[in-house]
Amino acid sequence: MRVFVVDEDSQTAAEIEAALAKSGYSVTVGSDRTATLGYDVVFLGVRGDDGTEACREIRRVSDVPIIVLSARDDRAERVRGLRAGADDYLVKPVCMEELEARLEAVLRRTRGGKTDVLQAGDIQIDARRYLVWRDGRNVPLTPKEFALLRRLVQTPGEVVTKQTLLLENWKDLSRSAARTLDVHIAHLRAKLGEPNVVETVRGVGYRLVP
Structure with a gap:
């Protein structure tokens, strides 16, 4: 902008x-x-x-x-x-x-009401400016963390599979890539703070619980 x-x-x-x-x-x-x-x-x-x-x-x-x-x-x-x-x-x-x-x-x-801001619960994402807020607090994220959160916010309450996140962000389904994804999700949770809104669905993937 x-x-x-x-x-x-x-x-x-x-x-x-x-x-x-x-x-x-x-x-x-x-x-x-x-x-x-x-x-x-x-x-x-x-x-x-x-x-x-x-x-x-x-x-x-x-x-x-x-x-x-x-x-x-x-x-x-x-x-x-x-x-x-x-x-x-x-x-x-x-x-x-x-x-x-x-x-x-x-x-x-x-702009006729058009917006680049996505919202799920108390989380807002400005996709154009790469900004994230939680309950009005700015949350600085790395590009990869931002991409993961944006993907989850697009379908709140729905499970996004690990395979989907790995292919979209790393184009890699190896075990090492899966571990990297887990680390990024852990960092994302820590930055967003409590209560945790990124839920693990064991053996499947993750979902955002707004």
């Missing part, structure tokens, strides 16, 4: 870049507010009364979602900006948690 940040306030731009990069977004900070090609969303910092014209400039060349950032908490200005093409409006100083939540909401709306 690519994010473009345009803001003369370099401190705010840097804070947004750091916060979103930590959450797995690819963030670019720039100065040309019309250089939006290839981005999924734009954070547009405005000063004074230039917000309306800035939104119009972007809308002339792109339909990318725009979230305006302004130091002015002025209702008339917000209305003008939204009518000029902004998708959301945030007043500085910005709470990064709220900013990310609004970003996610804008993306849900503008």
Whole structure:
């Protein structure tokens, strides 16, 4: 997910870049507010009364979602900006948690409700950004652990055979590969924490118990 940040306030731009990069977004900070090609969303910092014209400039060349950032908490200005093409409006100083939540909401709306997030019980997986949460807590996983969990989350409550997991992830049905799978499952369980949701079905495989 690519994010473009345009803001003369370099401190705010840097804070947004750091916060979103930590959450797995690819963030670019720039100065040309019309250089939006290839981005999924734009954070547009405005000063004074230039917000309306800035939104119009972007809308002339792109339909990318725009979230305006302004130091002015002025209702008339917000209305003008939204009518000029902004998708959301945030007043500085910005709470990064709220900013990310609004970003996610804008993306849900503008992508027609489509999402890359899988959920089973209290486990959420963002397949696009390779992120996992359990009960709101971020769970860092290796690529192989992520692939195994994603496969189990796709069919919660159903058994996924060892053979299936081995062929999909290692293309190998040997005993050594099976032991490697067992080790990865053990690490996955440890990282997800209690209560255990990855259940062993002896002699068959594993299933996720949401």
